Amino acid sequence: MAALVLRPGCRLDGPALYRHVEQLLPPYARPRFLRLQERLAMTETFKQQKVRLAQEGFDPARVPDPLFLLDETTKAYVPLGPALWEGVLDGRLRI
Numbered sequence: 620m621a622a623l624v625l626r627p628g629c630r631l632d633g634p635a636l637y638r639h640v641e642q643l644l645p646p647y648a649r650p651r652f653l654r655l656q657e658r659l660a661m662t663e664t665f666k667q668q669k670v671r672l673a674q675e676g677f678d679p680a681r682v683p684d685p686l687f688l689l690d691e692t693t694k695a696y697v698p699l700g701p702a703l704w705e706g707v708l709d710g711r712l713r714i
Contacts, residue, residue, distance in 0.1 A: 621650035622672055624659055631655060631687065633695035641694075651714045652677045653687040653696055679704050688714070 625631065631653070640649050654677070659667055675682055679699055686699040688707075697703070706712030 620652040620654060620672070620677060622654045622656050622659060622667075624656055631696065633687065633697055634693075637689070637695045640689075649689060651689045652699065653689075654682065655685040655687070 623631075636653075654672070660671065677686055677699065679686055679701065687696040688699040688703055690697045703712060707714060
């Protein structure tokens with residue numbers, strides 16, 4: 620998973636981001652999940668709070684931030700809603 624902060628007034632373009640990631644990263648290094656945040660959570664020493672983000676996971680019911688999933692069939696990052704989440708859990712959707 621990667622946590623992203625978008626510039627004010629910008630929105631995530633799932634297909635364009637997929638193409639960008641596809642050009643720059645090998646398949647094993649591409650983030651399967653994206654989490655959009657208003658700002659990155661930092662410690663008192665200005666380090667990212669990666670452990671907390673990892674503990675929260677990618678369950679849309681638990682995470683308050685918008686989540687996106689790398690969808691290889693549509694070649695885009697798509698919003699991770701309850702239907703896709705269930706597909707991940709029961710194995711119908713491979714990640």
